Structure formats: C-alpha cells, structure tokens
Amino acid sequence: MIRRIPTTWLVLDIVGAALGALVTIPLSLAFSTGQLSFWLPEMPATLMLVVTSLLIWGAAAVSRLSPPIALILAWTGALLQMGAGLSPLPIDIAIFGVLFATSAWGTKRMLWLGGASALGGGILGGLYIGLMQYDLAVVTAPAQLEIRLLLLSVTMGLTILLSLALSWGAGLLWRLVRQSSANREAQQRAERAAAEEQERVRIARDMHDIVAHSLAVVIAQSDGARYAAAAKPELAEEALVTIAQTARSALSDVRMLLTQLRHRQGDGPQPTLADLEALFAQVRHAGVEPRVTVDPMPPAEPPGAIQLAVYRILQEALTNAIRHGGGDVDVRLSWFADRVEIVVHNRIPPLKQAVPGAPPANPGGHGLIGMRERAQLVGGWITVQHEPTRFTVRATLPIGPSAN
Structure with missing residues (x-):
C-alpha cells in the first residue's frame, strides 16, 4: 500500500x-x-x-x-x-x-x-x-x-x-x-562482477605459476647446494646466488599481482617471448638443461595474449620437469601463420616411474589445470601423455582474432 x-x-x-x-x-x-x-x-x-x-x-x-x-x-x-x-x-x-x-x-x-x-x-x-x-x-x-x-x-x-x-x-x-x-x-x-572475477582468477593463476616455478628452482638449488657444500663450495655459492635472484624476482612479481588485486587496476607488465631466455636460465641453474628448438620461427609479432600463454605454459611444464623429471628436457616451439604448437618432453627417473599395474601419478596437479585454462583462454587446447618413462605436454594455440 x-x-x-x-x-x-x-x-x-x-x-x-x-x-x-x-x-x-x-x-x-x-x-x-x-x-x-x-x-x-x-x-x-x-x-x-x-x-x-x-x-x-x-x-x-x-x-x-x-x-x-x-x-x-x-x-x-x-x-x-x-x-x-x-x-x-x-x-x-x-x-x-x-x-x-x-x-x-x-x-x-x-x-x-x-x-x-x-x-x-x-x-x-x-x-x-x-x-x-x-x-x-x-x-x-x-x-x-x-x-x-x-x-x-x-x-x-x-x-x-x-x-x-x-x-x-x-x-x-x-x-x-x-x-x-x-x-x-x-x-x-553483472558484467563488472564477471570481469572482476576473471581478473581475480587470472591473478590467482599467475600467482600459482610464479610461486610454483620459483619454489621449484629454489628447492632444486638448495638440494644441490647442500650436496656441493663440502666438495665444491663455489658451486654452493653459485646456487645461493641463484636462489636469491629467483626469490627476488618472484617477490617482485607477487607484489605486482597483489597491487593489481588491491587497486583493481589494469594489467601490469606481463611476460613476453623476450622473457623466455631468462626462464630457461633459471631452469639451467636448477640443474635441468632445456634443449630448445624453434622451427619455424614466428612470421610476425604474435599477439600479447599468445605470448603470455606460451610463457606460462612453458613455465609450468618446466616446473614439472624440475619437480618430477630427471635429466634434460626437450622444448619445441613451432610458429605457423595461424597457430603455435608447443611440445615439452621430459624423462621420468626410475625412482619416480609408475609401478606396473598402478594408476599413473599426476605430476601436473593444479599446474596442469592452469595450463589447460591458459590454453582455453586463447581458444587453444592441451594434451598430456604420461608414459612410464616420459612425460609429454602438447599445446596448440590459435593465432587470430580470438587471441587478441
């Protein structure tokens, strides 16, 4: 009334x-x-x-x-x-x-x-x-x-x-x-709420990628420094330097992400293809040698979303190689006019191989989910092959309007 x-x-x-x-x-x-x-x-x-x-x-x-x-x-x-x-x-x-x-x-x-x-x-x-x-x-x-x-x-x-x-x-x-x-x-x-939720998911995904990769490098370097401290002190010192650099880089990235989350501002600087060499260097310092092949080369400057997706997928795949693999890892990037294909192979050491008859382990965990989400955001897909002695990640990302 x-x-x-x-x-x-x-x-x-x-x-x-x-x-x-x-x-x-x-x-x-x-x-x-x-x-x-x-x-x-x-x-x-x-x-x-x-x-x-x-x-x-x-x-x-x-x-x-x-x-x-x-x-x-x-x-x-x-x-x-x-x-x-x-x-x-x-x-x-x-x-x-x-x-x-x-x-x-x-x-x-x-x-x-x-x-x-x-x-x-x-x-x-x-x-x-x-x-x-x-x-x-x-x-x-x-x-x-x-x-x-x-x-x-x-x-x-x-x-x-x-x-x-x-x-x-x-x-x-x-x-x-x-x-x-x-x-x-x-x-x-509703659109603003959805955009904010997507931003929070993106920041959470970036946080996971940064922290997981950095901690994997730190753990690998710490283990190596502990064993090399007595025999080769200079290697231990080099490992400590790598740990400090990795931790500082991760801390800087985390602070940037938290600033975005706190102030709801636009995207900050995101990794590009130019940052892949620094990523490979961190993996080498962790004791894993990435053998990288790029064939064919990019015909032009890829979209920013594709560059970020390639970086994050490689970061997570190499993190899995550090955690669960043994020895070297093979990385292949194939850039075509309409897509980019990523293939990452890493060997599984005998102590971590699956017991015959037992279900295969899942070395990707949340990282594998994050890689799939990265690919789906740009319209691509990922397949994972977990063989007894080898773990393979294959990703295909389209280069077109959906990737911008």
Missing part, C-alpha cells in the same frame, strides 16, 4: 497537488451551475465541489507514495461528483495523474486495475454525460433529438476513454523505460 520514495519527491507531489487545487477549484466554481441532484440535496454545491476537489487532488498528491490509496480516493471523488450532479470540471485533470501513477509505480495488480479504471471511467463518464444531456433534451428539445444526444454521449464516452487510456499508457511507457534502465544497470553490474 505504501511505497518508499524520497522525501523530496513526496514534498513536490504535495506542493504540486496543492497548486493544482488552488488553480482548478476557482475555475470549477465558475463552470459549475450550483445545482445538486440524486442525493445530499441539502448540501450546498460549493461545499460539494470543494470536497470533491480535495479528494481528487489528494489522490494526486499521494499517487506516487501509494497508488492503491490514490485510486480509491480518485474513484470516491468521481462518484461523489456524479452523485452531486456536477458536470465534468477542471478539477478532473488530477485523475490523469492518478492513472499515470497506477501504471508507472504500482504493482502488476495495480497496473491492470488502473487500466480497468480507465476503461470503466470512460464508459461511466459517457453514460453520465448522456444522462445529463437526456434530461435536458426531455425538457427543452423534441423527442427526435434523443438519437443525436445518444450519439453525443457515445462520442463523449470515447473521448473520455481515450484521454484516460492515454494517461494510463504514458505511465506504462514510463514503467517500461524504468525497467529497461534497471535491467541495463543490472547487466552492467
């Missing part, structure tokens, strides 16, 4: 209704004949008109706050006006505002009640005007004028119906505009 609306709008509605009443009541008094009929004959016409005006304009004042109450007050005022025998007056302009409010701000039930009121008001108004003109014709005009008066009442009824329907239809149009605006805002909020 009561809607929550800003106080400013309520004050404006009340002030507007008061001004409308002050303007239309004197005009209605000038148009009124001062005669009463049907019921309450002892009440002066002026008082009846004022009461009717207060009801109708009061309905307009609360139409935005409570369309049901406004419709009840408007119908009460209209019936009181007809019961008093008053002709259509300027005060009836307020009814248009009430019908507009029922379709613009009312519930679905009020929307259709407002439409029914417009239809019923048009029919009832036409009949009322026809009865008034019929009584006048009986007294002052011949009987042959009754057909003309009937046509006049039908015309007036259609005119009233059209006027009321236009007011109701204008409110319905405003309702549709508001709903369209609300739907558009909801869609924009």
Whole structure:
C-alpha cells in the first residue's frame, strides 16, 4: 500500500497537488451551475465541489507514495461528483495523474486495475454525460433529438476513454523505460562482477605459476647446494646466488599481482617471448638443461595474449620437469601463420616411474589445470601423455582474432 520514495519527491507531489487545487477549484466554481441532484440535496454545491476537489487532488498528491490509496480516493471523488450532479470540471485533470501513477509505480495488480479504471471511467463518464444531456433534451428539445444526444454521449464516452487510456499508457511507457534502465544497470553490474572475477582468477593463476616455478628452482638449488657444500663450495655459492635472484624476482612479481588485486587496476607488465631466455636460465641453474628448438620461427609479432600463454605454459611444464623429471628436457616451439604448437618432453627417473599395474601419478596437479585454462583462454587446447618413462605436454594455440 505504501511505497518508499524520497522525501523530496513526496514534498513536490504535495506542493504540486496543492497548486493544482488552488488553480482548478476557482475555475470549477465558475463552470459549475450550483445545482445538486440524486442525493445530499441539502448540501450546498460549493461545499460539494470543494470536497470533491480535495479528494481528487489528494489522490494526486499521494499517487506516487501509494497508488492503491490514490485510486480509491480518485474513484470516491468521481462518484461523489456524479452523485452531486456536477458536470465534468477542471478539477478532473488530477485523475490523469492518478492513472499515470497506477501504471508507472504500482504493482502488476495495480497496473491492470488502473487500466480497468480507465476503461470503466470512460464508459461511466459517457453514460453520465448522456444522462445529463437526456434530461435536458426531455425538457427543452423534441423527442427526435434523443438519437443525436445518444450519439453525443457515445462520442463523449470515447473521448473520455481515450484521454484516460492515454494517461494510463504514458505511465506504462514510463514503467517500461524504468525497467529497461534497471535491467541495463543490472547487466552492467553483472558484467563488472564477471570481469572482476576473471581478473581475480587470472591473478590467482599467475600467482600459482610464479610461486610454483620459483619454489621449484629454489628447492632444486638448495638440494644441490647442500650436496656441493663440502666438495665444491663455489658451486654452493653459485646456487645461493641463484636462489636469491629467483626469490627476488618472484617477490617482485607477487607484489605486482597483489597491487593489481588491491587497486583493481589494469594489467601490469606481463611476460613476453623476450622473457623466455631468462626462464630457461633459471631452469639451467636448477640443474635441468632445456634443449630448445624453434622451427619455424614466428612470421610476425604474435599477439600479447599468445605470448603470455606460451610463457606460462612453458613455465609450468618446466616446473614439472624440475619437480618430477630427471635429466634434460626437450622444448619445441613451432610458429605457423595461424597457430603455435608447443611440445615439452621430459624423462621420468626410475625412482619416480609408475609401478606396473598402478594408476599413473599426476605430476601436473593444479599446474596442469592452469595450463589447460591458459590454453582455453586463447581458444587453444592441451594434451598430456604420461608414459612410464616420459612425460609429454602438447599445446596448440590459435593465432587470430580470438587471441587478441
């Protein structure tokens, strides 16, 4: 029954209704004949008109706050006006505002009640005007004028119906505009939320790639330094330098990602193909020699998304080779006009090979999921072959509009 609306709008509605009443009541008094009929004959016409005006304009004042109450007050005022025998007056302009409010701000039930009121008001108004003109014709005009008066009442009824329907239809149009605006805002909020979620997923994926690779290098170097400390101290010192450099690089990347997450800013600097040599150097320092083959070479500068996907997939594949492999690892990049193919082979040492009859281990873990997501983001795919003595990762990334 009561809607929550800003106080400013309520004050404006009340002030507007008061001004409308002050303007239309004197005009209605000038148009009124001062005669009463049907019921309450002892009440002066002026008082009846004022009461009717207060009801109708009061309905307009609360139409935005409570369309049901406004419709009840408007119908009460209209019936009181007809019961008093008053002709259509300027005060009836307020009814248009009430019908507009029922379709613009009312519930679905009020929307259709407002439409029914417009239809019923048009029919009832036409009949009322026809009865008034019929009584006048009986007294002052011949009987042959009754057909003309009937046509006049039908015309007036259609005119009233059209006027009321236009007011109701204008409110319905405003309702549709508001709903369209609300739907558009909801869609924009959903798109922003989806974009933020994708950004968080991207940052989480980058965090995993950076931390997993860096820790794998640190662990490998630490193990090597522990064994070489007694026999070759210089190798241990070199391993410690590599550990420090890897940790500093990882810390810098993590800080950058956390800054993006905290401030929701755009993407920071992302790895490109130019950073692959530094990645291969870290792998060499970890004790794994990557044998890299690039054939054919890139025909042009690949899109940034493809360069990032290639870097992250190689980073995770080489991290798996450091953790679970043994010896060297073969890396092949084949750049074609429409795609790039990545193949990474690493040997599995005997101690880590699967026991015959047992299910194969999953050396990729979350990293394998991350590689698949990386490929899917640019429209590519990844296949993994886990053989007893070898682990192979194959990736195909399309180079085209979907990769930009």
